[in-house]
């Protein structure tokens with residue numbers, strides 16, 4: 001039975017290299033493969049997957065809304081296909097992951113997906129989330145942090161090399177760089193330690209007499225000063241409802257240090 005595979009890693013672990021090598025192994029034996037990679041904008045058609053060590057191959061682009069099951073089924077009617085490879089699989093939609101599962105289950109073609117597990121905020125990508133849920137075979141591709149430990153997390157760096165803790169999950173056209181770190185150093189770099197308390201008592205905040213405005217000021221100041229905690233509070237954004245109150249009572253974490 002054909003299977004759906006997901007090989008996941010942090011950045012710069014050599015995912016594309018492994019994909020290209022695996023595809024090459026098929027082709028060397030006279031078998032046919034089709035490669036896909038994410039378009040990330042409105043482009044359509046063909047591109048090249050290149051690895052940092054020089055391997056490259058032609059790939060089709062997938063975008064949100066493409067039906068990969070129908071596309072592959074149509075290709076299969078014209079030629080035999082022995083394996084499908086998908087690079088940047090974190091950008092697949094959940095529906096597309098199911099379409100690829102159907103390719104394995106109903107067309108009998110194995111599908112090998114390669115992608116990032118989490119984004120720079122430590123959150124699962126939609127495609128990775130679904131692949132982790134339903135893929136037949138999960139494989140971790142290892143890379144290492146500067147300390148030598150396994151790197152499982154990614155930080156996004158701005159032009160000045162500073163760690164960015166806010167922004168869209170996918171940054172297109174920017175000059176951001178990404179670095180893979182172990183979880184311990186990711187926490188230190190992003191200021192996510194100590195962990196924000198999810199269920200801080202709202203009552204305590206109300207008794208302290210704080211308002212919504214004060215909530216933003218405290219957390220903003222805290223990010224500026226320490227880059228600690230309150231990762232969901234954006235600069236200059238009015239905080240209303242439970243988000244603001246949840247992130248408020250932070251005395252234990254030094255939330256009252258703002259002058």
Ligand SMILES: [Zn+2]
Pocket residue numbers: 145146147148149181182183184185
């Ligand atoms: Zn480390």
